[in-house]
Amino acid sequence: MxxxxxxxxxxxxxxFGQGATAVNALxxxxxxxxxxxxxxxxxxxxCGKTTLLRCIAGFETPTSGQILLSGADITGTPPNQRRVNTVFQSYALFPHLSVAGNVGFGLQMLGxxxxxxxxxxxxxxxxxxxxALADRYPAQLSGGQQQRVALARALAPAPEVLLLDEPLSALDLKLRKAMQGELKRLQSETGITFVFVTHDQEEALTMSDRIGVMSAGKLLQVGTPRDIYDRPHNRFVADFIGETNFxxxxxVEAGVRLDTGDVLALPTGAHSGTVSLALRPEQIGLTTPGEGALNATVVETTYFGTDTHVHLRLSDTTVVVARVPSAQAVQATKGDVLGLRFDTSAIQVLAP
Incomplete structure (x- = not known):
């Protein structure tokens, strides 16, 4: 072990369900x-992520397979006998108990x-x-404060594993970003294993040591945020994590031939036939026509402050997006022809 x-x-x-209507959530x-x-x-x-979390917590029992905690099979163990606590999307605080009363409730139940x-x-x-808020009641707290109370209540019994089911989704953007930092700090200071469920790719990339990407009940890829972003295993992962041009x-013998007719010298591994090439917008630079790997026509530009997104159409009508620092952005207007410059090592060759 x-x-x-x-x-x-x-x-x-x-x-879930039986016969023709049965659905494999995992x-x-x-x-x-x-x-x-x-x-x-x-x-x-x-995709099954919350179902997996509930199986770990004991709120769902797998149809088959095992769940282990520190090497011990807990598949049939009741939730209250697992050294696992859960923070839910709805904080589920007791309105009649103070902050201190909510945090101490689980400890009281443990005697x-x-x-x-x-x-x-x-x-x-x-x-x-x-x-300073120990004597206040939930109705007297902001959303962020209620979230902290829910976290404190879950942390108080010192669980081996803390499960977090989209706990930040109800918060506004600024508060959600602040709480992302708080969660990472708490996990680092306590050393407790955190298992966090989210559909927000930015949360996953900025907070996680490792990420498991799921779709349709299957686990598609596990890796560090950089691995997942830079080396996706398939088109779904590449498309779900960040922005991607396909x-x-x-x-072909020389590498790959685009639908535009251009040939790029790329290592294709075991791939053959039709493939998808994944290229992140920030990996595309803009230059004068003929100086890049491809030429494209500007469709529109969108200013985002630090970055400018330039939408360009290739000769086969495929539209790609280049994200360039606004300070370095090429002055381009609709209809201009530009060259696209990129390092071919940044392109991922994936199954279509």
Whole structure:
């Protein structure tokens, strides 16, 4: 048994319904999550990420497969007997209890002494920077403060694993970004394994040690944020994480031939026939016609402050986007022809 593994799912299947209407919310998912890491399950709605989280928590029982916690099979263990706590999208605070009462509720249920309860509540409230609000009630708190109370309540019993089910989705953009930093700080300071569920790619990229990308009940790729962004395994991952330009191409002896007729010298690996080329907007530079790998016609430009997005149409009508620093942006207007400059090593060759 690997002592560094906090959570493991082995060949986990979860089926809802029966017969022709049955749906595999989890389709043979196997994953290992290390102790002390911030791990994110990322994917669109209905991909199975929350179902997997609920199986780890014990709120759902897999149709088949196993869930292990620190090497022990907990597949059939009731939720209250797992050293796992969950922070939900709706904070589910008790309105009749103060902040301190909410945070200490779980400890009270565990039979902790009054002195230990008071000491732990004080420590955890200090950790989430809410000491001054201990006597307030949920209705007297902002959304961000309520979120911190929910986190403190989940952290108070010192679980082995903290599960977070899209806990920031109800917050406004500025507060959500602030709480992203807070969550990362809390995970680092406590050393507790965090398993975070989100459909927000930016949250996943900025907060995670590793990310598991899911779609249609399957785990498509696991890796660091940089691995997922720079080396996607398939078109879905490349499309879901960040912005991506896709070019249709055919594998030829010299590399790949685009639908424009241009040939790029690319290593194609085991690919043959039709492929998709993935190229991030920030990896495209703009130059004068004939000096880049391709020529394209400007469709429109969009100013985003630090960046300018230039939309360009290739000769086969494919539209690509180049994202360039506004200070370096080529002055271009609709109808201008520009050269596209990029390093071919930045292109990912994927199945169509």
């Amino acid at each position: 690997d002592q560094n593994i906090a959570v493991e799912a082995r060949n986990t299947i979860k089926t 389709d043979d998912v196997s994953i290992t999550i290390r102790k002390g890491e911030f791990f994110t399950l990322l994917g669109p709605s209905g 902790k002494s009054r002195a230990e309860l008071a000491r732990t509540v004080a420590d955890v409230l200090a950790l989430v920077q809410l000491e 070019l249709n191409a055919t594998v």
